[in-house]
Amino acid sequence: MDDRCLLAMSDAPALYAARALPGPEAEAFEDHLIGCGACQEAVREALHLTAALAAEGRRAPRVLRWGPAIALVAVLVGVLAWPSDAVRRLGRVDAPPEFRGLAVRVDPDSVATLGDRGMAAYVRGDFREAAELLGAAAEDAAQPGVRFFLGVSLLLDGRPGDAAAELTLALQPPGNPYEGEALYYLAKARLAQGDAEGALGALGSVDRLGLDGARASALADSIRSVLR
């Protein structure tokens, strides 16, 4: 292990930690990183700095269902500034998927269930509250639809990691009516995390299943053009 490694003192560890190194450069750095303790330490330190700086620069979420631990907040907000800009831009959701459910009552005084209240929050664009309420609803009734809108709400609230987990759960059981859209927004969540390969994997499944293929193909093309 070379603790005087010049690469450890270069931009590379910070860019790698920020997922800002272009693909071939990232792979070349990884090949070196695997055997270099100094660069491993530099990347680890960069990860800490990235998380601390991102946490310092953003307001913590008002409500976190998973607990108020500051470290977790730091990690959650840290990821918002994580991926390279080009990939992250592709993960942006410009308009939330439309909810056509008949059971939604948009008058907040008339809603009775967690799911309904969550969808009411979703319809009025309060995705943080929607995520909170739908998360509670999912604990009792983990239907694909609840998982799907919970995942999208988390994504729109800037929590792509949690969104990916919920959207993955929304794929079950296979053949459910939300499967295609869940895969599409799972790809969006992966992109927001800077994981272009994971996004392409999810979009590939959309294609194989013949679900919403045109939109998935267009997004896949955009990812490939960014990666080129």
Add this chain to the structure above:
Amino acid sequence: MSSTRDSEALPDALLSLPHAVHVGLEMVAARRLDNPEDVREAVQETLARTVAAALQGKIPEDVALGAYAGGVLRHVVADKLRDLERRRGNGVPVDPDDLPAPHPDPLQRLVAGERVELLRQALRRIPSQERRLLRRIFVEGERVADIARRAGEPAERIRQRKFRALRRLRELMGEAGPVTMDAHRRQEGHDDG
């Protein structure tokens, strides 16, 4: 095959770097895989294949061990991701353990919360310009050379500001600095001298 014979046959590089290679592989795998168990399996599989290749003399002399192991790891990870997607695509029930854990970024598992909080407190005590510079480098992923070009200043000056900010953080945290910062300090000392 006995472990003694394995050890005798292993190339020196592999014997001298087992910990670094293991840690490095784990770091790279964590960047691509969600599930910690998948990370562990991918690293073990990669180490096994790399050792087997070394024993069979299949690692070309002009290929660094890290590069070889990195290539193996990327294949192992790709296979694992394809397998998961295939199982989903074919309607095969996915084991809940295979599903991603609810965390924001796999690589962030390597970050210790306490240290982040200490750094966060220290960051509040350094000048805002230094904090801004560190943010541009470590969060926004800008290269020092690009920052310098946009500011119309020499890259070396920006680099020195970065080193100074890192050194100040280290001093505020009152601890032995990480390798990078120590290395920076040595370099600065060398430069100054």
